[in-house]
Amino acid sequence: MQAVLLHGGEVRGIEQLDGLQAELLGEDPYVLALPVGHRWQGRRTVRLQDLGDEPVLALAGGSGNRALLEQQLAQAQVSLRIGHEAAHIWALLGMVKAGLGCALVPAMALQPSPEGITQVALRGQPLRRKVALLTPVERRLTPLAQRLLPELRAAFAA
Numbered sequence: 001m002q003a004v005l006l007h008g009g010e011v012r013g014i015e016q017l018d019g020l021q022a023e024l025l026g027e028d029p030y031v032l033a034l035p036v037g038h039r040w041q042g043r044r045t046v047r048l049q050d051l052g053d054e055p056v057l058a059l060a061g062g063s064g065n066r067a068l069l070e071q072q073l074a075q076a077q078v079s080l081r082i083g084h085e086a087a088h089i090w091a092l093l094g095m096v097k098a099g100l101g102c103a104l105v106p107a108m109a110l111q112p113s114p115e116g117i118t119q120v121a122l123r124g125q126p127l128r129r130k131v132a133l134l135t136p137v138e139r140r141l142t143p144l145a146q147r148l149l150p151e152l153r154a155a156f157a158a
Contacts, residue, residue, distance in 0.1 A: 033102060
């Protein structure tokens with residue numbers, strides 16, 4: 001293993017993994033992914049509470065992103081009407097593009113923004129996930145990994 005990009009709500013305890021060094025890179029906010037032409041397409045922000053009557057698409061219940069999202073929505077006292085689920089983020093975005101509904105997704109998933117999908121920021125209590133980098137302590141990184149890690153750090157510093 002050269003490096004692992006880890007994401008989740010509370011990136012705790014990773015600094016105690018034997019043989020690995022953990023580095024918190026930053027936070028990735030959730031945004032609302034919409035199909036082009038959606039009535040909210042020109043808005044700068046949307047409140048979570050506005051999603052109550054909207055058909056929402058989500059990742060399957062067993063995914064880490066879904067569990068994190070449900071935890072943060074419960075804290076915000078927001079309940080969503082989930083219409084369809086997908087096993088992978090790319091399938092979820094394909095469903096958004098097809099006009100089946102909107103989805104709360106990490107902003108990183110929309111960089112660059114896929115054709116046929118627009119995004120709107122969330123207003124109010126923010127939803128976000130933390131992103132950390134794990135690297136081996138006692139092994140030298142390959143030249144490729146040595147070039148990639150500064151790029152990852154810079155992406156979060158911007």
